[in-house]
Amino acid sequence: MGKKRLLRLFVAVLSLVMVIGACGGSDEEADGSPSELSLLTGGTGGTYFPLGGELATIIQDETDIENANAESTGASVENMQILQDGEGDIAFTQTDIAAYATKGELMFEDGKMDNIQAIGTLYPETIQIVTLMESGISSVADLKGKKVSVGAPSSGTYANAEQVLEIHGIAMEGIDAQHLAFDELTEGIQEGTIDAAFITSGTPTGALEGLSAIKPVKILPIEDNKISELVEKYPYYAEETIKSGTYGLESDVKTVAVLAMLVARSNLDEDYVYQMTKAIFDNSNKITHAKGEFITADTALEGVGIDLHPGAKKYFDEKGIE
Known part of the structure; x- marks a missing residue:
């Protein structure tokens, strides 16, 4: 066989391989929209996972998407990395974490996340500092020297804990910091292996409801002057009140919150994100989770x-919301 025929045969085989490769091995369509929706949430004991399950159902019912899945993850920070890597489609996160990610700050100082855009905010994510009524701890200042769960290193909860402690004049080194998951920290508080825990989650939080059903709990308040200092230094915080009756509390507890939000990969098809955004916000009355009202x-x-994803912006422009 001559050299020219060999070359033509090689080119033909290579072209065939490329065609076959384009037809399989990817869950993403040519227009940028995935054939299945991957909605990244958080731990099963928090708010993201059960709420995410409801949102996935709404999206599946109200759009052409045949299979929408809510996936349990390590929550905000991990979700940003998964989206950046192109291994998820939309995700829950905190507004402060999304800001850090896109600016390359704090836990993202190794590099900006440039593949993430907003769909919209959902509800307040309350900073809850929980301990037992019997612990003798009554204020944030009392946490000094105590065993306190502050979330995983570089997590959103860790950043919140560090900032709240800082405003109270306590460095992270001033407590015996523990890094426990939702289920582990409630077990630790119940068994007395830790004294208190920071939890950033929508209220009521399932893990805390379970704990309060076993032992009376206390949520530590943040004083007005400290809230003002915190908001002035970190503007993404807002004052929040945990209502009496939540977790069996006898009175309201003043604290702070960030916001939970949904974000998407910026390279998702505009119409695809528009349909999801419309499905969620036009059908929020179908959400049974307590956070649905927000x-x-x-x-x-x-x-x-x-930045808003163009698909989400199209929806809000239609609604006349800026």
Whole structure:
């Protein structure tokens, strides 16, 4: 066989391989939209996972997407990395974490996340500092020297704990910091292996409801002057109140919150994200989770802090919401 025929045969085989490769091995369509939706949430004991399951059902029912899956993850920080790597489609995160990610700050100082855009904010994520009524701990200042769970290193909860402690004049080295998951920290508090824990989650948080059913709990308040200092230095915080009756509390507890939000890969198809955004915010009345009452198009752009995905922007433009 001559050299020219060999070359033509090689080119033909290579072209065939490329065609076959383009037809399989990827869950993403040519227009940028995945054939299945991967919704990244958080731990099973928090708010993201059960709420994410409801949102996935709404998306599946109200759009052409045949299979929408809510996946349990390590929550905000991990979700940002998964989206950046192109291994998820949309995700829950905190507004402060999304800001850090897109600016390359704090836990993202090794590099900016440039593949993440907002869909909209959902509800307040409350900083809850929990201990037992019997612990003798009554204030944030009392945490000095105590065993306190502050979330995984470089997590959103860790950043919140560090900032709240800082405003109270306590460095992370001033406590015996523990890094426990939701289920582990409630077990630790119940068994007395830790004294208190920071939890950043929508209230009521399932893990804390379970704990309060076993032993009376206390949520430590943050004083007004400390809230003012915190908000002034870190503007993504807002004052929040945990209502009496939550976890069996006898009175309201004043604290702070960031916002939970949904974000998407920026390279998802615009119409695909538009359909998801419309499905969620036009059908929020179908959400049975307690946080459903906060999810509304009218407030979904408050505190976003990063660029909107063009598909989400199209929806809010249609609604006349800026």
